Amino acid sequence: MASGSAIAPDLVALVAGTAHYPKSNGKLDELHAVESEVAVVANVLATEYAARLLDDGGIDRDSASLLQAILNVLGEEAQSEGQLSPLVVYLSGHGLEGVGDYYICTSDTDPSPVWLPRSSMPMKQLAEILGHGNGREIVVVIDACQSEIGIEHIASFSLENRISGRRVGTVWGIAATSRVEEAGQLEFATAFADALRKPQVRRSQPYLQIAELIDQINRDRDNELACAIPGTSIRGISKVFQNPFYSGRLPLVPERALRLFGGRRQARRDLLQFARAEGADQQAVVVVSGGSGSGKSMMLSVLKNDLDEAGTANVVIDARGRGAKDLTTELFDELGIVRPPLPSDRIVALQDCPDEIVVLVDAPESMEEDDRDLFIADVLLPLAQRPGRLKLVLGSATVPDLLRDLAQEIDLDSEAYFVPDDLIDLAVKVLTAEGSGLTGKDGAEVRRLARWVGVQSGRSFRTADDLASWRARDPLTKEEDMPILVERIALRLKALNLNPDRTMGLLAPLAFAEGPGIPDFGLWLDVAKQSAGMDYTSEELVALLDALDTDLVTEAYAEPEQACWRMASDELVAELRRGRHLELMHAAFTDALLAAVPQLPSGTRQWELATEYTRRHLAIHAAKAGRLTGLLDDPGFLLITDISRTKRALYLEDSRASHPAESPSRSTLVRRLLEALAPADRADEVDRAGQLAYLAHVAGLDSLASRADKLPASWRTVWAAQADAPRATRLADHVVGNAELLVIGGYDGSVSFHRLGGETTAFDKRMSGMVTGLAVGRVDGRDVVLAGDFDGDVRLYDFGDLSARDIATNCGSVIGCAIVDGRLLVGTMTGWALYSTADEIELEVDTGEPQFSVFATGTIGSEPVVVLGGPSAVWSLRTGRSMALPAVEPGRGYWPTAITMCSSSGEIVVGYQNGEVLAFTGDGQRRRLAGHEGNKVSAVLLAGAGPTRQLLSAGHDGRVRRTPLGADAPPAAAMDVAEHLDDLVIGSSGWLAIAASGRGGAVLEWREGQML
Structure with a gap:
């Protein structure tokens, strides 16, 4: 594919590389007129740029040769049979910009999803190009794609066009790597063409046929080829589920149907959208993933994006089933998600989640039987006992089987599982559209869905008319329906032994629908009285209801989003809102x-x-x-x-x-x-x-x-910075005369100090970058501040005249500073240096490579030492030689982010990116001291001595935690301060200073038992 002429005629190749689409797509008009000439539609939309794509790395030559082999075979086949050549859509796995209005992966090395809105993409033009070859076969070739992401997105794009009627043709999906020798490429291309030529393949599930074909090639030649689309029928049912989630509310439908609208990744995203559709202010989302490892990073990335935007309170991942091991700890740390394995007590420990808990089950059909039992026992049943709504969202064709297992576990009738009202609306659409005429596998799927929906009302819907007529009834005029429905649901909820608050919330709007005189009002009253918060007598409740117009009681308790509101007639709702x-x-x-x-x-x-x-x-x-x-x-x-x-x-x-x-x-x-x-x-x-x-x-x-x-x-504010103060990144304390000072290094490079009870003073000369090292002390009889920044500059500030002088420039990114015996010590990412008061280097260790992330000083015996957290750690401050002491290494694959040292015991305490705090002892042992629930530890301090010794740690979870280390130390405690914390320091008089994100800092005094 070095030039356009090398490609067989009558074929259009669409190549998506790593560069971005140009803002102006001036060549599109030329493409619309393409009949029998070659065009390469890519990030640069013109044939003459094909060679540049190769030279610039948009696609490699192996990819080009594979494409050329496929095109040649297809072209020869078409010419020999006198048919129109297929329209070939080629996508390189090196980058998939431009393929659709979806979350997509833009790089093999960076799994982060990128939202590409339709307005910024040539989607409409692309559809017109594909529609130009009316009647042609559409061949989609995904090259160098290591997962299902690319092929499913282009397939979903093609299917969307197919459903909307914009083009005619068959969509084919193939994924292959570019690491296939030339002979293998030709064999693959020939086999692919053979698959296209077989009539039975064209008529019935082509993806499965091609998957078997590629598997055979793999077995014969040990090639790295893979089919990226799972086998699924796209006939018939595609017309049935035309609109469900485009209306903004995705119903719970079998995953087989969901795949038709954007593939599994899109389905998961839309399931999340549905989970948030009720508009809860905050949710806890429990994701139970039973599927294989393929595409897991996409699902989790989508989770994080969607849930972060929604301000979700808690996200917990419970990975079970096949492929769970593929969820690497690095990925979970990047996404800020609790890592598996997740014991059941962590599920129960989701405290006081407002509004609702959503359990999103991904691919439960891949769970082993034991895992499914554990899921019911460890997740669903504990959550059912908690306050707030519990919403179960399952993306699978085996939903009824899983729910039936749950029903048997809690001794309910096998049909006693609850299905949201959204599914009723969906079933009406299904059965009143073309769905009722479906036959075979697709028809069975729809009929099973209709029976599933019928469970909620206690009815058996055999035809579309049965379901549609029941749903269209006004519950206020059909008295025979509502009491039966209320009673059935009430009995099931009561049998579930749910939290009374939730039970009442579900029953009240239904019971009120018929006023206080309906037979099940007494049942509602019994359930309501079980609630700790509803200690009314029956007389009080009746009096309350009598005080209202009983004809307008339908919404006496319900919030607008609850079930009864949707059941009520428009007239009733309007009357309620008017009065x-x-x-x-x-x-x-x-x-x-x-x-x-x-x-x-x-x-x-x-x-x-x-x-x-x-x-x-x-x-x-x-x-x-x-x-x-x-x-x-x-x-x-x-x-x-x-x-x-x-x-x-x-x-x-x-x-x-x-x-x-x-x-x-x-x-x-x-x-x-x-x-x-x-x-x-x-x-x-x-x-x-x-x-x-x-x-x-x-x-x-x-x-x-x-x-x-x-x-x-337990604590009170002594001082707080102004809300618009620069973010504090480093803190230090010092006493000058009788004044206690808090020294603050800022994200903007500023260095200032605050006199408690007085004013804040800033040094005039700022650092060039973010302050990453800060120390205070006396040098040559003067009180000074030693500061270093991320850019590698080091400066000495004088408290007396507020002057500043440079100590070093471009010495490497500073990770910490200290003043030891009047000398200046600076730690960097490559080592450390000890400066004399004459600004001369006395000792220096430079490894030449950035490998350290945290810095501390201390003594072991009588030996002053410097500790750098990284691959290897402790040096003598007298000789500069490395000492045979515990190496502070990245724990479990995570870099150190905070460090301190206990000179009396020689222990080195290290906080890590994954939230762990570990102690390293002189004999090489290490032990866990504390944890911040997967959030980065930003500071660790040791306070007290001997039996009163304790650890203070701060993390990006916004909490300061106290961990007792001595027998007489105060008990463990934690306090929430801000969204995340950057540093801690203990003042000489016992106060605790905290650098909090979004504020310059705050000095807090611990009371009620004296924290320090």
Whole structure:
């Protein structure tokens, strides 16, 4: 393919290489007129650039020769049979830009997905080009593609065009590597052409036939060829499922159908979209992956992108089944996901997840029987006992089998599994469209889906009319339907022994649909009374309902997204939204919940005794009743309320204003406060009190801060930087005279110091890069700051006259600084150097290669040492020689990110990128001290001595953790501070300084038992 003339005529090759598409596609008009000449449509859209693609590395010559061999065989076949040549779409696995409106992989070495919107791609033009050869066979060749990603995306693109009627032709998918000798290429090309020529292959499941063909080639010649599309029928059913997820709500359908709309990767992405469709503020998503390792990185990358955008609280991966070992620890660390194996107690430990928990099961058909039993016992059943909604999303054709196993496990009828309402809508579309006329395998799939849907209503839908007519009924006028449905669902939920809050939430809207007189109201009341938060008497409930118009009670409890709202008629919904019935009802609920909170004789509410229902729902009820304002003034309420629901309530409060300018500014401030506090959802109440005080202070809510600060908090704010201060990357403490100073190195290269109780002073001369090393001490009788930056510059600042002088430039990226006996010590990524006060190097170790990431100093016996975290570690500060002490190596494949040393014991404590904190002893042993749940450890400190010794560690999980090391040390504890932390330092008088992301820093004093 060195030039256009080398390619057989009447063929159009589409080549996607590593470069980007040009902004102007001026050659497209020429392509539209192509009849019997060669054109190469690529990142540069012109035939004459084919040679440049080869020279620039867009495709290699092996790839070109393989393509040429295939084109020649196909061209010769077409000419001999007097047919139109097939239209060949060729994609190089080196890069797949431009193939579709999907998440795609742009490099073999970088698995990160890139979102390529349709508007930036020549998709429309590409479709027109493919449609130009009307009636031609379409041959898709994927070269050098090591996974299923490329072939499935181009296949899904082709299928989308096929369904929409933009072109006619058969889509073929082949994947091969370019590492095949020339003879093998020709054999492969010939075999491929033979497959195209066989009529039976054209008529029935071509992917399976070609897969068998390639497997045979592999067995015969040991070539690296692979078929990338799994066998699946694309006839008939493709017309049935034309619109399900393009409407924005993907129903739970067998994966066989999902594959037709974007392949497995797209299906997983759309499953996630469905999982988020209910609009929960925050979710916990438990992903159970039972499939093979192929394409796993794509699934996890899509997970991270989608869930990060949604602000999801927790993402937990539980890898089971075949291919689980392929999930490397490096990938999980990159994505910030908890690594497998995941014990069941970690599932149960998902604390207080707001709104809902989503269990997304990927390819459960690949689970072994034992794994499926463990999945039910370790994941589903523990989560079913927790508060909040539980949503089960399964991407597989074996969903009924898995649910049947679950039903048997909990002693339910084999048909007693719950299917969302979305599936009813889907089944109506299926059975009222062409689906009812399907035969064979596709028809059986649709009929099984219809029977599955029928389970929810307790009916057996045999025809499309049965299902459509039932779904179209108004539940308020067909009294014989709703009570039966409510009773069946209620009995099943009761048998599941779910959390009472959830049970009531599911039953209440259904029971209310027929008013308090329906037979199952008593059943609802029994379930409601089991809830710890609903300690009403039956008389109180009846009185509450009687106070309302019983004809308008349908939505007495339900949120708009709950099931009953979708069942209610448009007229009823409109009436409810027009009247004040809902406001009266929510006011009644608010009064009842407030009355249930115990009060002291002084009138102060004892919020810590509030029930779980009150914590989760009071804010919403109060907002809908227009009474949230008073609650916001009570810091005790903010300490116990469900944060995500309260944020939603604040939006409701603001929306009540008739004009945006009338929206309560204080409400907005409190919302920001709660958003900052959100990472602390799982903290205990004592810690939350302190956080509330600190965050209220930062937000400028002085009245709230002063009230909250009087609460029994474990720490309080002594000083906090301004919200617009540069991010602090390094901290140090020093005493000058009687003044305690906090020295701050910034992300912007600034170096400043703050006098506690006084002002902040910045040195005039900034570092050229981010401050990565900071030390304070006395040199030649003067108090100084030694600072180094990422660019390799080192500077000495004087506290007295604020002057600065350069010590070194371009010495290599600095990873730490220290002042030892009046001399200056600098650690870099390649080694370390000891400078005299005359700025001369006394000792230097330079390995010549960047291999170190953390730096510390200390003593072992009487020997001063320097410790560099990396492949090898400890040197003498007197001689510069490496010492026979424990090597601080990357633990389990992760680089060290924080380090400190205990001079009394000789232990070296190291924090790692994967969240682990390990201690290395002089005899070569190591032990685990703490962990930050997979989040990078940014700082470690040792405090106390002997029996009171303890470890403080800070991580990118935003937590400071205390780990007792001595017998008399305080117990383990943790406090949430910010989204992530960069550094810690202990002041001379016992305060703890924290460099928090998004703020310049804060000095916090630990109270209630003295942390330090």
